[in-house]
Amino acid sequence: MDDHTVAGRVLAIIDATAELDGRASLAALTESTGIPKPTVRRVANDLAARGVLQRGPGGYRLGAKLIDLGSTAAVHHGMRDAAMPYLQELFARTGEVIVLALLCGDGLVELERVRGHNRDAMAQRQLVGGPVTGAVSSAMGRCLLAHRPDLADAALHAPIPRLTAYTVTDARRLRDELSSVLDQGFAVEHEQTLLGWCCVAAPILGGNGKVVGGVGIVGRRSARYSPNRLAGAVVSSATGIAADWASHPGRRAGD
Missing domain, CATH: 1.10.10.10 (Winged helix-like DNA-binding domain superfamily/Winged helix DNA-binding domain)
Structure with missing residues (x-):
């Protein structure tokens, strides 16, 4: 604009x-x-x-200048430092792609991604979902929208793109899914944003109780990878990240 x-x-x-x-x-x-x-x-x-x-x-x-600026901003912000031990632990446990995202304004920004060499196919994939109003199909997006009714209303009143054959586009169903995120503390998405891939994510809440980001595990749909079975680990990591970030000197006042 x-x-x-x-x-x-x-x-x-x-x-x-x-x-x-x-x-x-x-x-x-x-x-x-x-x-x-x-x-x-x-x-x-x-x-x-x-x-x-x-x-x-x-x-x-x-350009590369933005990489330098982004890395510096991440250090100043403190979230990445607080989250890295948890991201590495999740990766060691699952071997899947681990993603950390921040809510910046009305959009999602991927702050960190931990992956192994067997997940090179995901290197250039956008896993977070971009603007929140366009992220209603992703687990990470739903975690954040569940805690931001204003953004959820905007997202659900706009046309929802069908990214795969499994994408849910019915606003009423999606509202029910956002409600379940609040009840359960996590969101699960099966092949709704990318065929063959699933995600389980949990919101990271600031000291004021407002959502500030999210952490998720992205993996290929298989008998080995079950998002629901990993929900507890993701929720525990999100809680730990929030607690450690609260005492980090780079935390923004008011978060």
Whole structure:
């Protein structure tokens, strides 16, 4: 969205580049942001010169500068440091892909992913779900939406994309699933975002009781991997992360 400020336009172009996932041509960025094409070209090229974006044959993609900034922000925030022992423990126990996500504004940001070499196929997959209003099909998204009725209402009043043959698109059913997250403390998703893959996730709550993130285990659907059997471990990890983060010097005041 173009708010006509310099900072707003820069952030809009960066956000659109991320959402377009390697398909951020000049035309696509112009259409996505609503910013005039000459302005998009000037800002995007300037960001590319500074390493924030990278320009390639197919258009723009996020640049290495954002990796540095993201790593620094993660250290300042403290969540990653508090979570890593729990993520590593879950990985050692399951051998599956372990994901840590943060709620930033109205969107989900993947902060960390722990995986083995046998999960290289997941390296470039988006596991968190992007904007919260578009994450209602994922276990992580449901954990967060269950604790944010305002965002849940927005998500369930918008068309729900059918990502696979198993994606639930009925708003009434999804409301029931969000209610069960509050009752159980976790969410389970079977092949609703990616065929062959399932996830169990639990919300991480701040000291004020509000959701600040989530932790999940993503694995191939098989007899060996049962999301329901791992729910207790995920909930325990989320609780431990919240407790350790509460005493971390990088924790934001008010969380």
